[in-house]
Amino acid sequence: MDEGKLYGRIRDSVMQGDAAAARALAAEALNAGIDPIAVLEKGFTPALRSVGDCWERGDLYLPEMILAAEAVKAALGVLKPRIRARAGSGAGGAVCVLGTVKGDIHDIGKNIVGTLLEAFGFTIVDLGTDVDPGRFVGAVRESGASLVGLSALLTSTMPQMNVIIEALREAGLRPGVRVAVGGAPLTPAYAAEIGADGYAEDGISALRLFQKLAAAVAATAAARAAGEVRDAL
Ligand code: B1M
Numbered sequence: 001m002d003e004g005k006l007y008g009r010i011r012d013s014v015m016q017g018d019a020a021a022a023r024a025l026a027a028e029a030l031n032a033g034i035d036p037i038a039v040l041e042k043g044f045t046p047a048l049r050s051v052g053d054c055w056e057r058g059d060l061y062l063p064e065m066i067l068a069a070e071a072v073k074a075a076l077g078v079l080k081p082r083i084r085a086r087a088g089s090g091a092g093g094a095v096c097v098l099g100t101v102k103g104d105i106h107d108i109g110k111n112i113v114g115t116l117l118e119a120f121g122f123t124i125v126d127l128g129t130d131v132d133p134g135r136f137v138g139a140v141r142e143s144g145a146s147l148v149g150l151s152a153l154l155t156s157t158m159p160q161m162n163v164i165i166e167a168l169r170e171a172g173l174r175p176g177v178r179v180a181v182g183g184a185p186l187t188p189a190y191a192a193e194i195g196a197d198g199y200a201e202d203g204i205s206a207l208r209l210f211q212k213l214a215a216a217v218a219a220t221a222a223a224r225a226a227g228e229v230r231d232a233l
Pocket residue numbers: 041044045048049050051052053055056062065066068069103104105106107108109110112113148149150151152153154155156180181182183184185199200201202203204206
């Protein structure tokens with residue numbers, strides 16, 4: 001199978017907002033033995049970005065962008081079970097509160113990140129989209145999460161990430177709770193500027209980042225426990 005050609009057909013299905021074709025192409029890719037994550041990151045994600053570029057240039061209208069997003073969601077429905085079946089471990093059951101920040105309803109990227117994390121052993125508390133900072137704080141307290149993942153796709157909503165990190169700090173949950181951020185307009189420099197613990201540009205790098213953060217949390221907890229035992233002796 002010519003993967004390049006397949007990704008071209010995937011791009012066409014998304015540009016045309018053809019959910020049935022997108023679903024069928026996802027199945028075709030899986031049947032050809034292509035990694036489901038590669039299908040997402042090399043096929044559907046760049047296709048949606050092209051749709052965004054066309055919309056920005058005025059080459060297509062908002063309803064067409066909505067149809068394109070629906071087509072990708074339909075394909076995700078086919079790919080998700082395979083991603084879950086590929087499951088790995090190593091997260092030690094770490095709990096991660098995940099959400100798209102207030103004012104922002106983009107959720108495809110966040111859902112991909114959530115699916116990957118879940119498949120690799122994380123427990124995900126997905127707060128959805130347009131999430132108020134207070135809800136992140138409440139969910140961390142309720143779930144005992146040690147990790148928070150924030151997604152933003154609009155330059156106008158990126159500053160919400162800073163607000164959420166501040167809210168976690170004010171609630172006394174930082175630096176114990178690690179925060180990772182992502183989304184198309186973000187940069188590593190912006191993540192550093194707002195005091196996040198990491199930035200990831202795509203699903204696979206998000207998985208690696210969260211695995212690193214979970215390991216750091218576990219190491220800190222182990223060091224603290226060892227210190228307590230020493231003090232007690
Ligand atoms: Co919107 N939109 N949109 N949109 N949309 C963008 C983001 C835009 C860049 C398009 C453009 O102009 N080229 C533009 C933002 C411009 C800006 O802010 N500078 C834009 C705009 C303007 C808007 C509206 C304001 C349009 C309007 O109404 N006038 C509106 C906003 C509504 C709101 O949120 N309040 C809007 C609405 C929509 C739709 C509803 C039509 C739809 C969203 C559907 C949905 O999500 N349920 C939509 C879409 C589809 C897009 C584009 C075309 C594609 C986004 C996407 O899903 N990409 C987008 C163009 C673009 O991104 N270039 C665009 C695929 C997805 C897999 O990638 O989300 O980047 P992404 O996620 C990646 C990585 O970023 C990373 O991993 C993911 C997997 O690889 N990642 C993380 C993401 N989150 C992470 C979190 C992490 C780690 C990694 O850690 C926690």
